[in-house]
Amino acid sequence: MSKKAVGVLAMAYGTPSSLDEVEEYYTHIRRGRKPSEDQLAELVERYKTIGGLSPLNEITRKQTEGLERILNDNGGDMTYRVYIGMKHAKPFIEDTVKQMVKDGIQEAVGFVYAPHYSAMSIGSYISAAKKGAEQHGGPEFSFVHQWHMQPQFLQAVTERLRYAFAQFPEEERDQVRLLFTAHSLPERILEMNDPYPEQLRETAAELAKRIEHSNWGVAWQSAGRTPEPWLGPDVLDVLRDLADQGTRSVVICPVGFVADHLEVLYDIDVECQVLAKEVGLKVVRTEMLNAAEDFLQALATVVRDHTKKD
Numbered sequence: 001m002s003k004k005a006v007g008v009l010a011m012a013y014g015t016p017s018s019l020d021e022v023e024e025y026y027t028h029i030r031r032g033r034k035p036s037e038d039q040l041a042e043l044v045e046r047y048k049t050i051g052g053l054s055p056l057n058e059i060t061r062k063q064t065e066g067l068e069r070i071l072n073d074n075g076g077d078m079t080y081r082v083y084i085g086m087k088h089a090k091p092f093i094e095d096t097v098k099q100m101v102k103d104g105i106q107e108a109v110g111f112v113y114a115p116h117y118s119a120m121s122i123g124s125y126i127s128a129a130k131k132g133a134e135q136h137g138g139p140e141f142s143f144v145h146q147w148h149m150q151p152q153f154l155q156a157v158t159e160r161l162r163y164a165f166a167q168f169p170e171e172e173r174d175q176v177r178l179l180f181t182a183h184s185l186p187e188r189i190l191e192m193n194d195p196y197p198e199q200l201r202e203t204a205a206e207l208a209k210r211i212e213h214s215n216w217g218v219a220w221q222s223a224g225r226t227p228e229p230w231l232g233p234d235v236l237d238v239l240r241d242l243a244d245q246g247t248r249s250v251v252i253c254p255v256g257f258v259a260d261h262l263e264v265l266y267d268i269d270v271e272c273q274v275l276a277k278e279v280g281l282k283v284v285r286t287e288m289l290n291a292a293e294d295f296l297q298a299l300a301t302v303v304r305d306h307t308k309k310d
Contacts, residue, residue, distance in 0.1 A: 007100050007108035007139055008071070008082040008303055010064045011125045014089030015054040015163045015261060019044055028088045056261035058086060062257070062291035063299075065112065070300040078307065081105065087125060097132030100139055107307055112260050112300075115153060115203065117271035118196035122146070127250050135226045144306050146195075148203045152298035157255060159294070160286040164251045165211065168283050176249040177215055177242055180204035182256020183263060184220035185231040197231065203255055219249075221254070222263040235268075236275055243279035250276070253286040258295065260288045 005098035008016050016025040022044050026035045027030075035043070047053060061084065068082035083100055101107060112125045112185055133141055147153060165173050167252065182200050189196060208216045219238040223230035235252070242250060254264055268285050276283040289295035 003054065003079040005105065005107075006078050006080050006104035006307060007103075008067070009062075009085050009100070009108055009129055009141070009198060010067065010082055011085045011087065011093055011098060011110060011112045011129065012060045013056070013261075014069030014111075015056040016089065017057060019047060019052065019054070022047065025088055036212055046262060049270055050262065050265040054261045054265070056188050056259055057089070058122060059259045059261075059290050060086075062115065066291050066293070066296040067299050067303070070296055071303060076230070079188070079207045080303070082220060084214070085125075085129065087128065093125065093128040094132035094135065097129055097139070098136045105139045105194075108139040108141050109144065109279045109303055110141050111147070111302065111306075115146060115148040115258070116149075116182060116196055116199040116256060117146035118185055118189060119192065120189055120194070121183075121196070124296040130240055142306065144302055147298075147302045149206065150298055150302055152294065152301055154203070154206055154210065156289055156292065156294040157207055157253065160289075161207060161211050161251070161253060164253070164284050164286045165213070168249055168282075172249065173213075174215060175247070176213075176251055177217070177247050178208065178213055178251045179217055179219045179235060179238060180207070180253045180255065181268075182254060183217050183223045184223035184232070184234070186224075187229045187231055189231075194272070200256060201249070207255065222267050230277065235272060239240050239275055239281060239283070240279060243281050248281060250281055250283045251286065252283060254288070258289045260290060264288060 016022045023040055026040060026043055026192050065080050068080060083096050085089060085096035087093060097249045112122050112278035122145060129141055133139060168176055185196060204218055219233055219235040220231045221235045223234060251270055254268060257264055272283055
C-alpha cells in the first residue's frame with residue numbers, strides 16, 4: 001500500500017544570490033520601484049560588510065532538506081515532500097506552487113520560517129501561496145499561521161539563551177539586560193488588532209521565565225525607511241537609554257528570526273556592536289537556530305501536528 005503524499009511549502013524571505021542581483025531584489029521588495037543609486041549603494045555595502053552575501057539562501061536550503069529528512073524518518077503512513085518558496089527571490093512562492101502541481105502534489109501544508117503571525121508578514125506569504133494555487137489549479141493548502149509557543153522551539157532558544165548568559169560572570173548575570181527583538185512593522189497594524197506584538201511578548205515572557213531572568217524587555221529592529229511610523233522602541237534607541245541608565249551588559253535575542261541573515265549579521269552584529277562600543281556596553285547576541293537539529297525537530301512537530309488536525 002502506497003503512502004499518502006503530502007507536500008510541504010516552506011516559505012522564506014529570500015536574498016540575492018550575488019551582488020549583481022541586489023538591484024532586482026531591492027526593486028522587488030519595493031513592489032517594482034527601483035531604488036535610488038544611493039539606496040542601492042548602501043544596501044550593497046551592507047552585504048559587503050557581512051562578507052559579500054547573506055547566508056540565508058544556503059541556510060534555508062539546509063533547513064528544508066533537514067526538515068524533509070526528519071519528517072520522513074518516523075516510518076509513518078505519510079511521505080512528505082518539502083519545497084522552498086521565496087517571497088523576494090527565486091524560486092518565488094507562486095513558481096514553487098506550480099512545481100508542486102507538476103509533481104502531482106494534491107494536498108499541502110504551508111508554513112513560514114518565522115514564528116510570529118502578522119497579516120503584513122506571514123499573511124502576505126499565505127496570500128502568495130493561495131494565488132499560486134488559484135493560478136495553477138492546486139494543491140489544496142492548509143496553513144500554519146504561527147508557532148511562537150511551540151515547546152521544542154522554545155527549548156531550542158532557551159539553550160541558546162543559557163549559552164549567551166554563560167559569557168558573563170555568574171555574580172553579574174542578574175544585572176544583564178535581556179532584549180528580545182523582532183523585525184519592526186508599520187504601527188498601523190495596531191489599529192488592525194494584529195497579534196504580532198503580543199505574540200512576541202508571549203514568546204519573550206515564556207523564555208525569560210524558563211531561564212528565570214526577570215530583567216528583560218522587548219525592542220524592535222530593522223524598520224523600513226518610509227514616512228509612516230513603525231513599531232518601537234528601536235533596539236538602537238534602547239541601547240542608548242540603557243547605557244544612560246547605567247546598564248553595562250546586554251544580551252540580544254532576535255527571537256523574531258530563525259536564521260543568520262542581513263538583519264542579524266548587519267543590524268545587530270555591526271550596527272548594535274558599533275553603538276555598544278561608543279556607549280560602553282558589552283552586547284552578546286544569542287546564536288541563531290539556522291539548521292540545527294533541535295530546531296528542525298520543532299518544525300517537524302509543527303508540520304505533523306498541523307497535518308493531523310486536517
